[in-house]
Amino acid sequence: MTNMDKLYASVAANGPVCVGLDTEFSYLPADVVDYTKTAGENVVEFNRRIIEATKASAGCYKVQIAYYESLGLDGMRAYAETLKMVRATGLPVIADIKRGDIAKTAEMYAKAHFTGDFEADIITLAPYMGLDSISPYLPYCKEQGKGLFVLCRTSNPGAKDFEYKKLEDGRHVYDLVGDSLSELGKDYIGESGYSSIGLVIGGTHTEEATAIRAAYPQTFFLIPGYGAQGGKAADIAQYMNNSNGGVVNSSRGILLAYKKQPGVAFDEAAYNECVRMKEDIQGECNKL
Structure with a gap:
């Protein structure tokens, strides 16, 4: 099995919620901070409790490295421990x-994040420099079953600046990226029918949802934009494929759920939000 196959199986078992461990130190409730420990050590303990609380209702986890890099060496130790x-x-x-x-350079990035202290199952990549910026990661996909999510059509407002520009043949830039990666991914199809090369498809611009899903039936999607960025479950469901084929990320919505649930411990609040989100999305998927 590839790691994308494992992700497919996990979504089938637990649902499509991707818990984003984009943990800023300021997110920690004041009453759980241990001031005899470093910021990174406190973040690890916070993450540990989030993981324990949500692991039965999460399809996967996403760890955004910038939040850890911002804490220097202490943060990078926390990053490695969280992974x-x-x-x-x-x-x-x-x-x-x-x-x-x-x-x-890409070879070194691949080695850094697919082996050793920072080893992950799947990583995100930016394709702007071309397919030769993707190819150094492919041996890890072939030999170890590692996975990639490549930025295609993102959820931020700035997606309109470049990704939506039209090409001479009428396609958008994001279509070119998606078509190129989908073609490349045909050599890495796993048991689930999905490629080890997935796409990041934002859930906030939904006008093209049906067309994008139909264009890439063998491509797994990482779908940001739910909740804090404005994506709705009814829209995001359009990117799924029979309730699978995608994971929907929520970071602040889960990590800071305790702020909307007065009197509830942060880890219990995270669990409650994870379950609510899962049921919200699956409910909309079931309507299709």
């Missing part, structure tokens, strides 16, 4: 690193 904690649950972990470079 290990998720992998110990058996659930897939996505390292949100968005690397995009060529040749030997």
Whole structure:
């Protein structure tokens, strides 16, 4: 099985929620901070409790490296420990690193994030520099079953600046990216019928949802934009494929759920929000 196959199986068992462990130190409730420990150590403990509370209702986890890099070496130790904690649950972990470079540099990024202290199951990449910025990661997909989520059509407002520009043949830039990666991914199809090369498809611009899903039937989607960024379950369901084929990320919505549930412990609140989100999305998927 590839890691994308494992993600498919996890979504089938637990639902499509991707818990984003984009943990800023300021997110921690004041009453749980241990001031005898470093910021990174406190973040690890917070993440541990989030993982324990949500692992039965999450399809996977995503760890955004920038939140840990901002804490220096202390943060990078917390990043490595967080990845290990998720992998110990058996659930897939996505390292949100968005690397995009060529040749030997990309080889080193691949080694850094598919082996050693920062090993993850799936990583995110930026394709702007071309397919030779993707190819150094492919041996890990072929030999170890690792997975990629490549930025295609993102959820941020700035997606309109470049991704939506029209080409001479009438396609958008995001169509070119999706078509190119889908073609490349045909050599990496797993048991689930999905490629090890997935796409990041934002859930906030939904006008093209049906067309995008139909265009890439063998491509798994990482879908940001739910909740805080304005994506609705009814819209996001359009990107799923029979309630699978995609994971829907929520970071602040889950990590800070305790702020909307007065008197509830942060980990219990995270569980409640994870379950609510899961039922919201699956309910809309069931209507299709």
